[in-house]
Amino acid sequence: MSNQVEHLVYPELNTKSPFSQMKAGHIGIRTSHYEAFIQWYVEILGFRVVKEWMSGEMKLAYIAFPGNDSFMIEVLGNAEELPSFEDLRLGYNHICFNVDNIQTTIAELEKLGITIVRHFPIAAIGKEVAFIADPWGNKIEFSADM
Structure with a gap:
């Protein structure tokens, strides 16, 4: 590992992953x-x-x-x-990855033994979302167009 300034060189894309279509959303x-x-x-x-x-x-x-x-x-x-919000932390809440198909993504996650914490549509924005937690408790949302 060097301390010199270098341009990033990305490794080859992992197109064999069932999650290869995933992109940062929000x-x-x-x-x-x-x-x-x-x-x-x-x-x-x-x-x-x-x-x-x-x-x-x-x-x-x-x-x-x-x-x-x-x-x-x-x-x-x-x-x-609203007292129901008193225990909620301010600041970072979750990161979202946009996917092509929420059902396919859920199926792949479940194959890996990952629990889907929440799954629901949001009609106001035309999205269907699913949430998981990583092993450290960070919330991750997967979102697809309805």
Whole structure:
């Protein structure tokens, strides 16, 4: 291992993996300052609001980079006035990988002995999602168009 600056050289793509179509989709960040969070990203960093919606009492939004549609931040508005949210951590919540087919992905994960923690449609954004946890408890979402 060298301490010199070098350009990254990627190994050959692993196209034999059943997960080879997977791409980064978004990272979920929970905040108790929903409007201020979005305003800062939009006004300071030039992010764009792609979609806002409600899930029960929680406000959610997708915000995208100023000049790139390949990755988003999912803002999870933690309503301070709701006692059911008191135990939820702010900050990092989950990372999402976009997949072509959620059912195929679930089947491959289950073949590997991985438990699907949650699986449900989100009609407001036209997605079907499934969540797992890695061995260290990090939440991973898989998302496909409905």
